[in-house]
Amino acid sequence: MKIAIGSDHGGFKLKEVIKNYLIKKGYEVVDLGCYSEESVDYPDYAVKVAEAVAKGEYNLGVLMCGTGIGISIAANKVKGVRAALCHDGLTARLAKQHNNANVICIGGRTTGVETAKDIIDNFLDNEFEGGRHLRRINKIKDIENS
Numbered sequence: 233m234k235i236a237i238g239s240d241h242g243g244f245k246l247k248e249v250i251k252n253y254l255i256k257k258g259y260e261v262v263d264l265g266c267y268s269e270e271s272v273d274y275p276d277y278a279v280k281v282a283e284a285v286a287k288g289e290y291n292l293g294v295l296m297c298g299t300g301i302g303i304s305i306a307a308n309k310v311k312g313v314r315a316a317l318c319h320d321g322l323t324a325r326l327a328k329q330h331n332n333a334n335v336i337c338i339g340g341r342t343t344g345v346e347t348a349k350d351i352i353d354n355f356l357d358n359e360f361e362g363g364r365h366l367r368r369i370n371k372i373k374d375i376e377n378s
């Protein structure tokens with residue numbers, strides 16, 4: 233499992249914590265920036281991670297900005313990306329089981345470290361359920377291709 237992680241300045245501190253958490257859990261993690269708390273623009277990092285996931289270079293993307301909102305909006309503009317802004321373990325579990333999200337987004341200024349770890353665990357420890365959920369994902373693909 234290869235994971236690409238990225239953030240803007242608002243998500244930088246949480247990105248560092250979650251990056252190390254994922255590495256400790258044995259995942260291969262590549263950090264696509266940013267690399268400090270200097271102000272940057274979240275779409276630049278959203279597109280780096282989202283395109284890498286869409287191309288199949290990574291199995292999962294993890295993105296953070298201050299709220300997770302801007303970076304999820306931007307990531308979802310990349311064809312093939314299903315970016316889910318998760319606020320807790322439940323939204324993360326359902327983002328995998330129902331939406332088969334391939335990018336998860338977390339707010340660095342709105343989500344605490346322990347909740348962020350719970351989000352990661354719930355996402356990674358669950359499986360996509362398929363069935364009616366696959367039909368709905370295929371309808372999203374139809375929108376992308378229309």
Ligand code: RB5
Nearest residue numbers: 242297298299301302303
């Ligand atoms: C940056 O100040 C902030 O706007 C950004 O991190 C994010 O919260 C946007 O959605």
